[in-house]
Amino acid sequence: MLAPPLELHDEAPERADLARRGETKFLFPRHDVATVRALLRRAATPISYAGPSSTVRSVYFDDHALGCCRANLDGLGLRRKFRVRWYDAERPAAEAWFEVKWRRNLATGKQRFRIADASELFRRPLSAWPGLLRRAVPARVAPALEGMQQAVNVVEYRREHFLLGDARLTLDYDLCFFPLMGRRSFALRFPQRSPSTVLVECKAPLDGPARAPRVLRPLGARATRFSKYVTACQRLGYVAEL
Numbered sequence: 001m002l003a004p005p006l007e008l009h010d011e012a013p014e015r016a017d018l019a020r021r022g023e024t025k026f027l028f029p030r031h032d033v034a035t036v037r038a039l040l041r042r043a044a045t046p047i048s049y050a051g052p053s054s055t056v057r058s059v060y061f062d063d064h065a066l067g068c069c070r071a072n073l074d075g076l077g078l079r080r081k082f083r084v085r086w087y088d089a090e091r092p093a094a095e096a097w098f099e100v101k102w103r104r105n106l107a108t109g110k111q112r113f114r115i116a117d118a119s120e121l122f123r124r125p126l127s128a129w130p131g132l133l134r135r136a137v138p139a140r141v142a143p144a145l146e147g148m149q150q151a152v153n154v155v156e157y158r159r160e161h162f163l164l165g166d167a168r169l170t171l172d173y174d175l176c177f178f179p180l181m182g183r184r185s186f187a188l189r190f191p192q193r194s195p196s197t198v199l200v201e202c203k204a205p206l207d208g209p210a211r212a213p214r215v216l217r218p219l220g221a222r223a224t225r226f227s228k229y230v231t232a233c234q235r236l237g238y239v240a241e242l
Contacts, residue, residue, distance in 0.1 A: 044162035177232035
């Protein structure tokens with residue numbers, strides 16, 4: 001017997017900024033959070049949502065061969081990621097978001113759907129999640145989800161937001177990864193922590209000025225292909241670390 005369908009709300013009309021943009025990441029393995037935060041606050045405007053920082057948790061999905069992960073490791077210009085994301089709770093009591101994130105060389109974007117009652121999803125076995133989400137998205141999106149076959153891991157971190165002109169900057173730290181492959185139900189168990197990882201992401205229009213490198217130059221910022229999902233797969237032993 002099929003589970004009741006999830007109710008998803010397509011956020012494309014109100015979040016046109018997500019449709020297509022540039023995204024650059026800067027990794028700071030030798031600097032503490034306070035140093036990077038102070039530099040950002042001197043140049044950019046902090047944005048507060050529920051508080052000065054958010055705890056972000058995402059369940060990532062992949063096929064049985066971890067094709068999305070391996071596409072990133074191979075540096076393919078065309079690739080996708082699938083995740084359910086929520087904020088500031090171990091599991092969502094109400095809202096969460098299903099996101100299909102894509103990259104086409106320098107351009108990135110995502111289709112974002114608000115799950116009205118995510119608690120319904122979390123009551124189901126993990127093996128049912130891909131099917132439930134596939135049946136809930138609009139028909140135009142469903143073909144893109146063929147590679148979403150299993151829940152792989154949970155990525156958790158703290159995030160702070162900043163605004164610099166037309167660019168949005170995020171400061172991520174306290175990364176922690178939890179395994180889901182082979183589990184029947186969602187649970188945050190057996191964490192693998194990455195306390196020294198400090199990451200700044202810059203999201204801006206593709207034709208906008210590249211301000212983030214100038215802001216972060218005092219710390220020797222260099223762009224990186226760092227992926228939280230791929231790093232989680234490596235730390236949890238699903239793929240070999242390079």
